[in-house]
Amino acid sequence: MYPIQKATKEIKLRKGGASFLYLRVAKKYGINCHTLAQRHQGQTQPRRLTQLSLHPQHKTELIQYIKLLTKRRTPPSRTMIRNFALSLAGREVSESWVTRFMNRNSANLILRWQTAMDRNCHKADSEAKYSLALLHLQYGQKGLHDWCTWEIKEGL
Template identity: 50%
Template sequence: MPAIDEAIAYIDSLALGEKFEYAKVAKMYSVNRITLSRRHQRVQRPRCTLSPHQEAKLVRYIKELTERRLPPTRSIIRNFMSKLATKDVSKSWVTRFINCNKNKLTS
């Protein structure tokens, strides 16, 4: 479980009305205070749309396309991801995914 999720779980486990400071919880879990408060208040959603298993499946799919000499275009990746996550993703999601997985993907 990511540290941000652990911090949110900790806050949620506190008794109703019990006082806490986002700064102290953020420091305790080594996460960004602003991100923690936004996620806890449900102002900001996590960027990650895939589970680690789904991410590995997508990376494997891209590698298979590359091995078969079919260049995996952004639209192909986006369509496959949408099927995996059962929801549409933005065009910028593909760019972020590629940048985050540079070391796993080769062109």
Template identity: 45%
Template sequence: MDPIQDAVTFFESQEPGEELSYTEVAKRYNINRVTLARRHQGVQTTRAAAKVNKQKLSHEQEIELVEYIEGLTQRALPPTRAIIRNFASYIAGERVGEGWVTRFMHRNKDSLTSQWTTGMDRKRHHADSEAKYNLYFDLLYQKIA
């Protein structure tokens, strides 16, 4: 435990009639008096607690999101960053930014890997046009008729 938490515990363990000042307890534990007073009054929390309260999703929600992403990937539907962002926004009940997705991927780098998909071949790209499809199906219709 950290000394501030020890001092808060000591302060709370005293009898109701016993008078102790924050200055005395702070000197005893060699800590800042203002920090002790704020922590004892509930105005300030530890950095770890503040970090947890600041996160958009809880640890359990992030685990569920990772499992959902893995399930999509196994079904050959790997989500994009935008899709992950939309999922997280829906779960959190508020909009998350692009930076959140980056931090999420970094926090879960052991479970998630991102990679670029291979692009479409140039010849296939040029062959893919609405006019060519219409011509093909018109010819096919004429042959059948």
């Protein structure tokens, strides 16, 4: 834990109404008293929070929204995730950020449309495939050929 975090924690743990001087607490931990006062009053944030593309609170909101969409059976695409992050962060996020976000939160998210076509959908057996295969099998068993079949026209 950094000294500034220890100092703010000590200030917060003081009993209600107990007076203190920022200067004394700052000297105890070897930090600037103005920085301590600003951090305690919520005027500044740690540098690592300002450098993040998405604040941790926004990240949890984004994860909850993606879970909600997936529950409604409308999982978001990569572009949709990028646009949601843009609206939350207020600035553009890169494609690589979306990839890293999905990899970091893969345990929390079930994203179905990460690629152009879901592999399960691609491998699915279609009913039409089976009916045509069955028809060709019956033609072969009865000795019928394609030239033996004709088309029945309606309306005649």
